[in-house]
Amino acid sequence: MSEKKKPKKVFVSGSISPEKIATSIANHQVKTNIGAHSIFLGQVRADEIDGKTVTAIDYSAYEEMAEQKFYEIREAAFDQFDLTCMHIYHSLGEVKSGEICLFIFTSSAHRKEAIEACNFLVEEIKAKVPIFGKELFEDETHQWKVNR
Amino acid sequence: MSEKKKPKKVFVSGSISPEKIATSIANHQVKTNIGAHSIFLGQVRADEIDGKTVTAIDYSAYEEMAEQKFYEIREAAFDQFDLTCMHIYHSLGEVKSGEICLFIFTSSAHRKEAIEACNFLVEEIKAKVPIFGKELFEDETHQWKVNR
Amino acid sequence: MKVTVKYFGAIAEQAGLHEEAIELSEIGTSLGDLKTHCIQKYQLDDDALQIAINQQIGTVNTLNDGDEIAFLPPFAGG
Amino acid sequence: MKVTVKYFGAIAEQAGLHEEAIELSEIGTSLGDLKTHCIQKYQLDDDALQIAINQQIGTVNTLNDGDEIAFLPPFAGG
Numbered sequence: 001m002s003e004k005k006k007p008k009k010v011f012v013s014g015s016i017s018p019e020k021i022a023t024s025i026a027n028h029q030v031k032t033n034i035g036a037h038s039i040f041l042g043q044v045r046a047d048e049i050d051g052k053t054v055t056a057i058d059y060s061a062y063e064e065m066a067e068q069k070f071y072e073i074r075e076a077a078f079d080q081f082d083l084t085c086m087h088i089y090h091s092l093g094e095v096k097s098g099e100i101c102l103f104i105f106t107s108s109a110h111r112k113e114a115i116e117a118c119n120f121l122v123e124e125i126k127a128k129v130p131i132f133g134k135e136l137f138e139d140e141t142h143q144w145k146v147n148r
Numbered sequence: 149m150s151e152k153k154k155p156k157k158v159f160v161s162g163s164i165s166p167e168k169i170a171t172s173i174a175n176h177q178v179k180t181n182i183g184a185h186s187i188f189l190g191q192v193r194a195d196e197i198d199g200k201t202v203t204a205i206d207y208s209a210y211e212e213m214a215e216q217k218f219y220e221i222r223e224a225a226f227d228q229f230d231l232t233c234m235h236i237y238h239s240l241g242e243v244k245s246g247e248i249c250l251f252i253f254t255s256s257a258h259r260k261e262a263i264e265a266c267n268f269l270v271e272e273i274k275a276k277v278p279i280f281g282k283e284l285f286e287d288e289t290h291q292w293k294v295n296r
Numbered sequence: 297m298k299v300t301v302k303y304f305g306a307i308a309e310q311a312g313l314h315e316e317a318i319e320l321s322e323i324g325t326s327l328g329d330l331k332t333h334c335i336q337k338y339q340l341d342d343d344a345l346q347i348a349i350n351q352q353i354g355t356v357n358t359l360n361d362g363d364e365i366a367f368l369p370p371f372a373g374g
Numbered sequence: 375m376k377v378t379v380k381y382f383g384a385i386a387e388q389a390g391l392h393e394e395a396i397e398l399s400e401i402g403t404s405l406g407d408l409k410t411h412c413i414q415k416y417q418l419d420d421d422a423l424q425i426a427i428n429q430q431i432g433t434v435n436t437l438n439d440g441d442e443i444a445f446l447p448p449f450a451g452g
């Protein structure tokens with residue numbers, strides 16, 4: 001098994017900072033066989049639902065299964081696309097509206113592979129990884145988020 | 149004409165830093181109607197061609213026409229996709245291998261629009277904007293880059 | 297024969313707990329039996345409910361001693 | 375009748391200059407005439423060459439006084 005395929009920690013506590021993203025990008029500047037990076041960021045929306053505004057989402061997960069699913073999805077992406085690198089980070093715990101909860105980062109020699117792999121990862125993660133989101137309102141009530 | 153559609157400066161001198169990207173992301177955290185960002189980054193590859201390695205690309209452009217094309221492409225993207233924001237930056241002058249020369253950033257309430265708009269912009273820019281790249285080798289020879 | 301049952305998200309909220317051990321002898325040893333038991337016990341919303349056995353959502357219906365069964369509400373990752 | 379001709383990238387390198395004014399009276403007033411003239415004068419590589427008139431690549435073939443004509447090699451943005 002190649003080094004890049006070993007299971008990696010996906011979950012991070014709380015929101016993902018723009019600085020973390022910048023560091024991740026900067027770390028790839030030594031890899032001069034990369035020609036294209038594709039990045040997807042999920043950001044918590046302050047949706048208004050029945051007159052109440054979402055202030056944050058509290059993420060939880062079936063962690064063991066989620067890590068296994070992330071691993072399978074990563075393997076499938078490395079098999080299907082000619083990638084140099086792939087990184088996935090997802091928040092657990094509370095992420096305020098406006099903050100980032102998902103960071104997907106794919107790199108390849110050419111744009112097509114990086115872009116298609118990134119799209120594949122977004123869809124697979126949304127569909128297959130057991131992550132749950134509790135949308136918190138200003139008045140301390142909540143509702144459970146459902147992916148569309 | 150809406151504020152977001154006014155012509156914006158696309159060209160930057162030299163490479164685009166990861167910090168600039170982080171700042172751009174951070175600036176969008178106040179826009180709490182955004183749920184998804186899609187980012188494409190072009191990075192200069194140290195391609196080996198006939199035994200010589202590319203150390204940098206020196207970008208030039210037919211600037212007036214390029215700015216006009218960027219404007220038309222932006223307008224078309226805002227018409228076709230339901231976007232909250234769109235930013236495009238491209239380098240002029242020398243960008244070393246490993247450094248970033250193109251930064252496309254689209255934001256929307258939902259992932260589909262942000263992702264499709266980002267892909268649209270990448271393809272349109274590569275096909276329609278008169279930008280030229282001189283690939284510089286270690287030995288100070290060069291060749292002219294052609295997009296595939 | 298005993299299994300561990302885990303509840304997540306909205307389902308954990310309805311059940312009022314995250315995890316319990318359930319003795320299958322009086323319920324039955326199929327997943328269907330266990331599902332019916334838990335849904336009735338906690339009045340769970342089984343609309344869009346998915347169930348994983350040992351972290352796999354699938355076709356297995358027979359339970360074994362020590363299995364980990366998870367009741368999963370709709371996913372909301374990303 | 376005079377036009378401004380601009381050369382870019384590999385084409386500018388072949389021509390040995392970036393810009394010049396050309397008097398059309400002795401060449402002809404169609405874009406085809408000007409193109410032939412410049413390609414022959416500088417031995418330009420017209421493989422994949424695109425020409426813009428007043429920043430538009432298109433179907434116009436008639437030139438007017440003051441037009442800006444650009445000889446563009448393949449694009450390499452991104």
